[in-house]
Amino acid sequence: MSRALHISGAWIGWAFFADLADALALTFGYMFSRSVTMQYPDKEKWLPYSRYRGHHFLKRDEEGEIKCVACELCARICPCDCIEVVPYEDEKGNRRPAKFEIDMARCLFCGLCEDACPADAIALGQQYEFSSFSSRDLVVGRDDLLGKPGKATTGGGVVAARLNTEQDVLVETSEPQGYNWWRNIRRT
Amino acid sequence: MELVFALGLIAFKVALLIAILLLLPLPLTWLERKIAGHMQQRMGPMRVGWHGLLQPVADGIKLLTKEDHIPAEADRFLFKLAPILALAPPFVVFVAIPFGESVSVLGTEITLYVSNMNVALLFVLAVIGIEVYGVIFGGWAANSKYAVLGSLRTCAQMISYEIPMGFAVIGVVMLAQSMSLLDIVRAQADVWNIVYQPVGFFVFFVAGLAEAQRIPFDLAEAEGDLGAGFHTEYSGIRFAFFMVSEYAVMLLVSVLSVILFFGGWNGVLIPLPPLLWFALKVAFFLYVFMWFRFTFPRYRYDQLMAIGWKVLLPLSLANIMITGVAFL
């Protein structure tokens, strides 16, 4: 009996386009849900999570000395062959890099160099805005790498931002933490 | 003096109508993209003007300044003729469409229609049929396989859907005992035709969707398999002509749905100015067009033909019979 009802209900639904009506109701509901658009770069930007693998940076130890011991393990493990390290011996007799260059144009941001480093000297930080008109500018040297921003601490979120094109193209933000973008995703 | 005044009034009305019809695609494209965006959880145009309001203007300027390209092997005369043939009929049709009874401006009664023909409905259906020539010529003249296939499909589609469309409105004509759109609206003062003619409205609206080449029946422009269908080779201002024509037809089908089945400018419950009622109803149908577009997938070509000939045609014929038996 209930099966017959079910079948006849299905036929009635078919005759009156119940499925089409369902679809219309769904899109109508979506029309009033929040949009997921992130208005990058002139209104909003994304703050990466702390696990994010962006532009590399080199670390210093407590004395302000560069941590890298120029063992060249990172250069060895790099699948893209984009790190070049030339060692030298400093006054204290430590092995340090005289030249440390990463070709960001070739890097695939796998993070293997970070994993391989025995001295915890290199890591991939939070910066992701470093596009350039010339691939030559993307070869970054030791001193630049020392000055790059480190890992993110706050972790994720969309913040208000401002596009500054006076000298370079910069997406500036002053907020350390934003709203969680995922809250806008409708899961029905 | 009388004659001059009457002629001037007609000229003014026609000019106003043309201006409105030419400018209406601007807000409509903006609205369509906004609705599309929000249905897909995007924002739509946001950059040009407040919430992208000036985006259609920017697009219009872009289309005007684009190179007007004519393919080397094209039939140049037909190629240039087609957009005009596609554009003119939807504009001409509006001559016969009433937007209300009349308003008095400075003591003179001004009717809200250009002409009140006694066969207005026939005129509308006949003139809108001419549009198919624009499609045929456009597809043929471009000398490209996508365009020809697109125009063949479109012709078959438009011709087969015009028949159920014509039959669907016969029920309305029987109820109003007149083919004048004005009389049809007057006859609906108490009860709208949709109450007596739900099937007629269904057939009319589905056929109208096909006529306006909108999803789910936009086979002419099936991007996936045909490029852009019959206007693949068109660019710049000629492409804009086809676009304006498409929006004008969409507006026409909305207006006709309101006039024929939803009581025209007769309101219910809330006493609003008749013209406002009319505009609100038309706006609702325009929204439905866009809503459908971003909800439904496209029908396959054989399904399209099957729906036209095996579902809509018998339905519309049955509708005429039942209307005849019940009301005459």
Ligand code: SF4
């Ligand atoms: S992230 Fe990967 S590709 Fe980039 S430098 Fe490190 S090891 Fe090489």
Ligand code: SF4
């Ligand atoms: S960054 Fe680490 S792995 Fe690379 S050379 Fe320096 S110490 Fe060795």
